[in-house]
Amino acid sequence: MTLPVSGDNVSLHETNPTGVLFSTCLAKITMSIFFAKRLLTLIVTLIGASMVIFVVMEILPGDPALVILGINATDEMVALLTTELGLDRSAPVRYWDWISGLLVGEMGMSYAYKVPVWELVEGALWITVPLAIISITFSITLALVVGLYAAANHNKPADIGLMGFSQLGISIPNFWLAVLLIMFFAIELRWFPAGGFPGWDEGIFKSFKALLLPAIALATVVGAILARITRSAVLEVYREDYVRTARAKGLSQRATLWLHVLRNALIPVLTVTGIQFAGLLAGTVVVENVFHIPGLGSLVLKAINNRDTIVVENVVLLLAAMVITVNFIVDMLYAVIDPRLKAQDI
Amino acid sequence: MNSSTSLSFLARCRRSRSFMVGGVMTGFLLVCAAVSLFWTPGSAYDISIANRFLPPSSTHWLGTDQFGRDIVSMLMTGTQNSIAVAVVAVSIGLAVGVSLGLLAAARRGWTEELIMRFSDFSFAFPAILSAIMITAILGPGGVNSILAIGLYNIPVFARLVRGTANAIWTREFVMAARASGKDRFRITFEHIMPNILSIIIVQATILFAIAILAEAALSYLGLGTQPPHPSWGRMLNEAQALMFLDPWQAIYPGIAIATAVFGLNLLGDGLRDVLDPRLSRKR
Amino acid sequence: MPLLNVTGLSVTLSTADGAARAVRDMNFSLEKGETLGIVGESGCGKSITALALMGLLPERSETTGKIEFNGENLLQKPETEMCALRGNRMAMIFQEPMTSLNPVHTIGRQVMEPLRLHKNMTRAEAKAEAVRLLDRVGIPNPQERLGNYPHQLSGGQRQRVMIAMALSCSPDILIADEPTTALDVTIQDQILELIQSLVREEDMALILISHDLGVISENTDRIMVMYGGAAVETGPTETFFEALSHPYSQGLFAAMPKLGMGRTSRLMTIPGVVPDLINLPSGCTFTDRCPLATAECRNSAPPLRQLTAGHNVACYHLDKARTMKAEGLFA
Numbered sequence: 028m029t030l031p032v033s034g035d036n037v038s039l040h041e042t043n044p045t046g047v048l049f050s051t052c053l054a055k056i057t058m059s060i061f062f063a064k065r066l067l068t069l070i071v072t073l074i075g076a077s078m079v080i081f082v083v084m085e086i087l088p089g090d091p092a093l094v095i096l097g098i099n100a101t102d103e104m105v106a107l108l109t110t111e112l113g114l115d116r117s118a119p120v121r122y123w124d125w126i127s128g129l130l131v132g133e134m135g136m137s138y139a140y141k142v143p144v145w146e147l148v149e150g151a152l153w154i155t156v157p158l159a160i161i162s163i164t165f166s167i168t169l170a171l172v173v174g175l176y177a178a179a180n181h182n183k184p185a186d187i188g189l190m191g192f193s194q195l196g197i198s199i200p201n202f203w204l205a206v207l208l209i210m211f212f213a214i215e216l217r218w219f220p221a222g223g224f225p226g227w228d229e230g231i232f233k234s235f236k237a238l239l240l241p242a243i244a245l246a247t248v249v250g251a252i253l254a255r256i257t258r259s260a261v262l263e264v265y266r267e268d269y270v271r272t273a274r275a276k277g278l279s280q281r282a283t284l285w286l287h288v289l290r291n292a293l294i295p296v297l298t299v300t301g302i303q304f305a306g307l308l309a310g311t312v313v314v315e316n317v318f319h320i321p322g323l324g325s326l327v328l329k330a331i332n333n334r335d336t337i338v339v340e341n342v343v344l345l346l347a348a349m350v351i352t353v354n355f356i357v358d359m360l361y362a363v364i365d366p367r368l369k370a371q372d373i
Numbered sequence: 374m375n376s377s378t379s380l381s382f383l384a385r386c387r388r389s390r391s392f393m394v395g396g397v398m399t400g401f402l403l404v405c406a407a408v409s410l411f412w413t414p415g416s417a418y419d420i421s422i423a424n425r426f427l428p429p430s431s432t433h434w435l436g437t438d439q440f441g442r443d444i445v446s447m448l449m450t451g452t453q454n455s456i457a458v459a460v461v462a463v464s465i466g467l468a469v470g471v472s473l474g475l476l477a478a479a480r481r482g483w484t485e486e487l488i489m490r491f492s493d494f495s496f497a498f499p500a501i502l503s504a505i506m507i508t509a510i511l512g513p514g515g516v517n518s519i520l521a522i523g524l525y526n527i528p529v530f531a532r533l534v535r536g537t538a539n540a541i542w543t544r545e546f547v548m549a550a551r552a553s554g555k556d557r558f559r560i561t562f563e564h565i566m567p568n569i570l571s572i573i574i575v576q577a578t579i580l581f582a583i584a585i586l587a588e589a590a591l592s593y594l595g596l597g598t599q600p601p602h603p604s605w606g607r608m609l610n611e612a613q614a615l616m617f618l619d620p621w622q623a624i625y626p627g628i629a630i631a632t633a634v635f636g637l638n639l640l641g642d643g644l645r646d647v648l649d650p651r652l653s654r655k656r
Numbered sequence: 657m658p659l660l661n662v663t664g665l666s667v668t669l670s671t672a673d674g675a676a677r678a679v680r681d682m683n684f685s686l687e688k689g690e691t692l693g694i695v696g697e698s699g700c701g702k703s704i705t706a707l708a709l710m711g712l713l714p715e716r717s718e719t720t721g722k723i724e725f726n727g728e729n730l731l732q733k734p735e736t737e738m739c740a741l742r743g744n745r746m747a748m749i750f751q752e753p754m755t756s757l758n759p760v761h762t763i764g765r766q767v768m769e770p771l772r773l774h775k776n777m778t779r780a781e782a783k784a785e786a787v788r789l790l791d792r793v794g795i796p797n798p799q800e801r802l803g804n805y806p807h808q809l810s811g812g813q814r815q816r817v818m819i820a821m822a823l824s825c826s827p828d829i830l831i832a833d834e835p836t837t838a839l840d841v842t843i844q845d846q847i848l849e850l851i852q853s854l855v856r857e858e859d860m861a862l863i864l865i866s867h868d869l870g871v872i873s874e875n876t877d878r879i880m881v882m883y884g885g886a887a888v889e890t891g892p893t894e895t896f897f898e899a900l901s902h903p904y905s906q907g908l909f910a911a912m913p914k915l916g917m918g919r920t921s922r923l924m925t926i927p928g929v930v931p932d933l934i935n936l937p938s939g940c941t942f943t944d945r946c947p948l949a950t951a952e953c954r955n956s957a958p959p960l961r962q963l964t965a966g967h968n969v970a971c972y973h974l975d976k977a978r979t980m981k982a983e984g985l986f987a
């Protein structure tokens with residue numbers, strides 16, 4: 028992303044001595060407006076996503092009761108289920124019911140298990156969210172270490188080798204990597220369980236151990252992508268005039284990297300992290316199934332096989348909401364890193 | 374300006390190592406897929422319990438699986454399947470996404486706003502999520518997975534095209550065309566399209582790789598290509614149950630997927646250098 | 657002993673197309689408090705010369721010769737010692753104020769940085785000093801400005817901040833590489849005047865680089881004209897224009913708008929393009945554009961020869977060039 032650097036938008040201060048007081052005030056207002064705008068975007072996007080899901084899952088297929096029961100269902104069975112699910116009411120009413128229920132943690136009853144959907148989802152969330160957090164932490168750490176090292180050794184064998192590896196890392200499907208990790212670390216070396224999840228009550232260490240291989244499988248791909256971005260962002264920033272200024276001040280190569288290059292280079296890295304998080308979360312759906320970990324991914328796949336649409340719909344919304352929230356956080360971090368954005372966004 | 378700008382197209386192709394290697398790898402895949410249409414070394418479908426778990430030999434180059442099917446033949450037919458899914462899915466994204474992007478750039482105003490907000494929502498749904506929704510309603514299957522991946526591609530193209538096209542709409546030659554009274558439709562075809570073509574081709578190559586990955590993931594989950602039709606993802610799924618018995622079966626399909634994706638990614642990088650040296654981020 | 661003594665300085669940059677000889681055999685020296693102007697067309701190697709002095713050339717480059725600063729050869733100094741000199745004993749101002757400040761740090765932090773680094777000041781001391789410096793370079797309300805980001809300042813103000821930063825440690829020598837080229841004409845004079853007064857105040861040596869002979873003639877003690885990576889004419893500013901001889905310098909002078917020049921009179925231009933630094937001709941680099949060029953010029957490069965006291969020119973056809981004047985040369 029390139030940001031136009033413009034000096035004339037604030038040039039009113041130049042002749043106006045009171046302009047400085049005005050500008051501090053303005054900065055605070057700017058920040059609040061920036062935050063409010065992003066929050067509004069978050070909410071609108073969430074509502075939009077929920078509508079897309081509702082339309083796709085409940086209106087497009089025609090008769091949801093028929094979908095749930097399958098084509099062999101008798102008319103009476105369909106009619107019964109239709110009333111039971113409250114599907115005889117109009118779509119806007121049903122949408123409102125869904126959303127207002129969600130706000131108080133009410134997701135309806137699973138058709139397949141006859142338990143509240145929230146009960147199923149809650150347990151799964153406690154696995155998928157930590158898994159996603161561990162994976163993204165691994166990815167970013169890997170990316171920064173590899174990216175910075177490669178950039179520091181630009182065009183040297185280390186750089187070329189690491190970038191070759193990262194190209195490979197991008198190409199390996201995460202579920203295949205998961206299978207390879209199981210074969211090597213679980214079956215061959217027996218260091219890790221081949222799958223399953225003991226539950227957090229069994230001890231943090233044990234649970235963490237169960238999530239480690241899945242997290243590595245997920246983090247490798249995203250980490251490889253981010254490492255490439257980090258490297259090119261750092262190299263790009265190195266060519267900026269202000270880096271030369273920093274060197275002219277007497278800062279060493281290393282001090283320049285930490286104090287002047289890194290923060291600017293983080294801007295594109297952050298953008299791509301936001302984009303990649305969606306991919307990472309989609310990856311958890313697959314990888315959870317490879318490791319038989321009872322997270323949201325396993326839940327949703329079972330729900331599909333059981334034609335339990337109400338579970339599918341709520342889980343998909345939850346996953347989408349996570350993506351949207353992470354992108355909101357990314358936007359907020361931008362504002363922290365790059366002071367130009369706030370002013371520009373008004 | 375980079376001196377390679379002045380090189381001829383062919384010379385640039387030859388100079389780009391990514392393009393050459395990626396091109397050869399992609400070419401190999403296409404040949405495998407084409408050959409598998411009328412010839413495979415064994416049968417990818419015939420179940421023969423007598424021939425199960427055969428080691429590699431001159432008749433079965435990589436051996437056979439638990440149903441006695443020839444693994445090389447399955448991989449070749451799987452190539453054909455992956456490519457078919459990716460071609461259709463990327464085409465859906467191209468046709469709809471590029472049109473929407475061009476429309477947004479040409480009309481601006483609320484049309485653009487609507488299209489872009491819609492892409493925003495859909496960004497929360499990666500290919501796997503949209504596939505999960507679609508298969509939850511329509512049931513698992515090859516066609517549905519194509520649809521899901523295609524839908525995911527639409528906003529990616531729409532955003533890219535809109536952004537690039539907007540930049541071109543502000544250029545002098547477009548201004549000149551507008552001043553001479555050409556309508557937006559004609560300008561889009563005569564001036565905008567040719568100038569965004571190379572970026573679209575590069576993006577399509579990369580999305581092609583992503584489509585192959587997504588198809589494999591969906592088939593692995595049992596939501597994509599259904600048996601008995603061979604697919605790489607499905608092979609991997611079946612092999613996972615036999616990890617203790619015959620680990621190699623889990624290796625081959627993974628290598629096939631990784632090779633395809635690696636080749637296409639390299640080709641995409643190479644095309645970037647070759648088609649538009651100014652885009653090249655190579656240093 | 658002069659403050660700065662440069663002998664036989666040559667810089668070769670390695671590019672994708674081959675080795676570019678950006679600077680060739682430069683010789684000059686600078687006393688304390690003296691100002692030297694380097695002038696020449698864009699691409700003639702002015703910035704590379706300046707960066708060579710600072711030791712900030714791109715990695716893929718080779719520098720030969722000697723740069724003696726306070727009697728020590730900078731080219732043999734280890735990087736850590738160079739870091740201790742840069743921003744401290746020698747400082748530099750760049751051409752692009754819009755991009756030369758880090759967009760994500762406040763200007764206060766950026767002005768304080770060299771003070772904290774070289775003077776070991778505490779945060780509070782550095783802050784007070786930064787306010788004083790910003791005030792000195794003509795930034796109104798410096799106290800409040802410390803918290804501003806570069807994008808909140810105009811181009812002229814940013815260049816003032818750059819000057820404050822460069823002068824923060826009272827260096828012995830200041831290198832100003834086209835400090836006004838990117839600025840509005842109205843602000844150019846203010847900035848040049850500011851640099852002049854600060855340099856005089858602190859008794860600093862100054863190397864002022866410009867492609868504009870007018871800027872150079874008003875602000876320096878000595879002038880050096882560069883062409884194709886080498887000095888072609890150098891002399892004291894006071895008598896420089898009387899002694900002006902080299903066909904290229906004459907062309908450059910004729911291309912300069914002068915006071916009292918009618919609106920209708922056309923500025924002269926020198927036809928042709930700058931030489932290719934990768935495949936330099938063996939003789940004088942100006943041959944292709946010079947109306948006086950002979951076989952001799954093509955075969956061997958003319959050395960710098962003394963014309964009058966302190967005025968040196970590198971040309972074989974001095975007398976002819978002097979009598980013809982620019983009007984005759986490039987008619």
Ligand SMILES: Nc1ncnc2c1ncn2[C@@H]1O[C@H](COP(=O)(O)OP(=O)(O)O)[C@@H](O)[C@H]1O
Pocket residue numbers: 669670671676678696697698699700701702703704705714933
């Ligand atoms: N980083 C670089 N790599 C390769 N060539 C360069 C680099 N920087 C400058 N040059 C070349 O060196 C020559 C001198 O450049 P420079 O000193 O910047 O000229 P100027 O007199 O305009 O300041 C030019 O021909 C330029 O193209």
Ligand SMILES: [Mg+2]
Pocket residue numbers: 699702703751833834
């Ligand atoms: Mg320059």
